[in-house]
Amino acid sequence: MTPIVLPVQPLTPSAFAPFGEVLALEGADSFPINGGRTQRFHALGRVRCLGRDANVVLSIFRGQPLVPPVLDLMERHPLGSQAFMPFSGSAYWVIVAPPGVFDPDAIQAFLARGDQGVNYFAGTWHAQLLPCDPDADFLVVDRDGAGQNCDIVRLKPPRTWC
Template identity: 30%
Template structure:
């Protein structure tokens, strides 16, 4: 639900960063295999002996399925349902849905606002127009696959764009957010547009937005006509302003200020990590 339109007094262009658990920690969690080269057979051998040093430490790793799998029990913080604090008093239910996200069209990189830059290593520019948050729930996006209208395969990549939350003002007093006794939630303030960050995620990474984290709607990358399928896990009670709060970004001036994300790579394609 759209709750406000925020002015953009000055333009802002930001680069993409690689998505890692540590870099994204202020905004949520990244779910990815912490030891992609470790196979279950080696893990099973380590647990059947006196040593389990082959298993990654700090992720709650155990051998499972009769030694044919590794289970990571502490990969990320648990999902959160905070709707008990919602003003409506309406409880939430867990939701598992699918978003089929079409690849976003990137604008060509320009040097001076007039022409495309020669020799640039930028694949293009993505413009952020909307930010949203889900005050009472975490929201996890799990990429499944990439579908393309062409015969050539393309790696799954998508943008994860987030912003810190400003201290609340009197204009925010009526916005429903959970009671925060432990001061661990972002609060009811607006997004800090001067500190927007953009991460480039791969198909081997799922992402959980923390409850109340300001983020852009999912932006899949890829060739025209392609899409990325995401399984999405969250809680919801179907009260619009409690489930989702959106702000639109509006630039002033003759050409309009914008928040632009520079996606790096060879001209015409997204960079391959």
């Protein structure tokens, strides 16, 4: 089955607003702390964690590029947000669709710079981690706890973006 080619747009806060938050220092509120030796870039995103017996967890994901770049599934986490912040400084792909009933015609592709993170809103459909470079490390903030928090859909036909 021939993949559908997704147009790719730059990751900007306004373009990504329906899906989550862009985590970046550019344009962020900041103020000095620790006697002026540290600049705090405050509240870049909000962690959402729904349900009882749930916690916010910090993890490191080490990702590999998808070769060839053909996406055949997407997932969502209905009980909490999920944030990705790259450590390596390399770019990565962000492929999303709005929360709710999955609409394959609403899939959008973004190219994130290595200094930008994303915080997917609870329920936002998204691709798995798609780094451009091998062994790319990401800080991941998400929910851990009771309840079914990962739904998967298969894409027919699959999608490609580059």
